[in-house]
Amino acid sequence: MKPKLPDLMKSAPVLGDGGYLIELERRGYVESGSRRGKVGTGRGSGQFTPEVVIEHPEALRELHREFLRAGSQVLQALTFFGTREKLGRAGYGEQTAAINAAAVRLAREVAADRALIAGSVSRTQLVEREGMGALDKAREHLAEQIRLLQEAGVDFLILETFFHLAEMKVALQCAAAAGLPAVATMSFRPLVTQCSDGHSPAECAKVMADLGAVAVGANCEQDPVRMLPLLREMRTAVATPLAAQPAAFHTTDQCHSFTRLPQFPDELETIQVSRQVFADFGRVARREGIGYVGGCCGCNAAYIRALADGLAEEKL
Numbered sequence: 631m632k633p634k635l636p637d638l639m640k641s642a643p644v645l646g647d648g649g650y651l652i653e654l655e656r657r658g659y660v661e662s663g664s665r666r667g668k669v670g671t672g673r674g675s676g677q678f679t680p681e682v683v684i685e686h687p688e689a690l691r692e693l694h695r696e697f698l699r700a701g702s703q704v705l706q707a708l709t710f711f712g713t714r715e716k717l718g719r720a721g722y723g724e725q726t727a728a729i730n731a732a733a734v735r736l737a738r739e740v741a742a743d744r745a746l747i748a749g750s751v752s753r754t755q756l757v758e759r760e761g762m763g764a765l766d767k768a769r770e771h772l773a774e775q776i777r778l779l780q781e782a783g784v785d786f787l788i789l790e791t792f793f794h795l796a797e798m799k800v801a802l803q804c805a806a807a808a809g810l811p812a813v814a815t816m817s818f819r820p821l822v823t824q825c826s827d828g829h830s831p832a833e834c835a836k837v838m839a840d841l842g843a844v845a846v847g848a849n850c851e852q853d854p855v856r857m858l859p860l861l862r863e864m865r866t867a868v869a870t871p872l873a874a875q876p877a878a879f880h881t882t883d884q885c886h887s888f889t890r891l892p893q894f895p896d897e898l899e900t901i902q903v904s905r906q907v908f909a910d911f912g913r914v915a916r917r918e919g920i921g922y923v924g925g926c927c928g929c930n931a932a933y934i935r936a937l938a939d940g941l942a943e944e945k946l
């Protein structure tokens with residue numbers, strides 16, 4: 631029988647994988663939306679959606695293989711932005727079930743019994759567009775996607791890149807209803823001091839842990855150095871394992887989120903962080919007992935190898 635994530639995290643940090651959509655956009659298989667309208671505002675159409683799963687499965691399979699070779703103990707099915715709401719805006723709403731099922735199947739084919747399979751679930755973007763009144767609609771979409779992932783047989787969920795704690799709470803309730811363990815990570819922007827509906831990292835951690843998340847933390851938007859203080863703040867609030875999937879892009883003291891910088895998405899190469907920063911983060915993660923460590927946007931397999939090296943060095 632496969633080990634369970636909470637058991638794995640007890641003995642050592644679990645090494646996750648990296649960021650799929652930015653890497654596949656760089657390889658020419660994912661649409662950034664930059665040619666279609668203003669991105670990063672929630673008003674663009676089709677950007678960074680996972681139709682590559684059914685349109686170019688071989689490209690995705692290859693990236694899964696690279697992460698597995700780099701040492702990832704978990705492969706995330708590429709179901710990020712895979713709600714019917716978001717896929718519908720990109721013209722793939724009718725393929726929602728097919729995309730979610732195929733993503734899990736692909737990841738499982740590559741992993742065989744060498745890695746756990748996580749279903750990735752992110753915000754619907756309805757709250758950014760329509761405000762808190764859209765939470766009920768968001769709940770329907772999140773519940774549908776989580777049900778699809780449960781039916782496809784994921785081992786657990788990674789609820790990630792949520793900007794509003796209110797929407798994260800809904801996602802955690804849907805995960806519990808489906809009987810799936812969930813890692814829950816918020817993304818903080820424009821500053822690491824609070825999420826979009828005004829809660830501090832410590833408050834977010836407490837609420838996510840109280841709702842049953844098996845690990846709580848942050849992903850995306852900041853590089854490891856910028857993210858570390860907010861993780862430490864979360865540590866003061868909960869005993870639950872921490873999860874961190876930093877991005878590999880520099881931010882500024884005025885703006886702690888790379889998706890709010892003018893370099894997003896077409897000049898990200900100019901703010902790329904070196905993989906060495908991730909090796910250093912691996913050492914810190916082990917020393918500070920972070921339970922789940924991976925990478926988000928900008929992290930290809932080289933970054934996951936560096937993280938693996940850092941984790942291993944600290945063990946010696």
Ligand SMILES: [Zn+2]
Binds near residue numbers: 850851926927
């Ligand atoms: Zn990201």
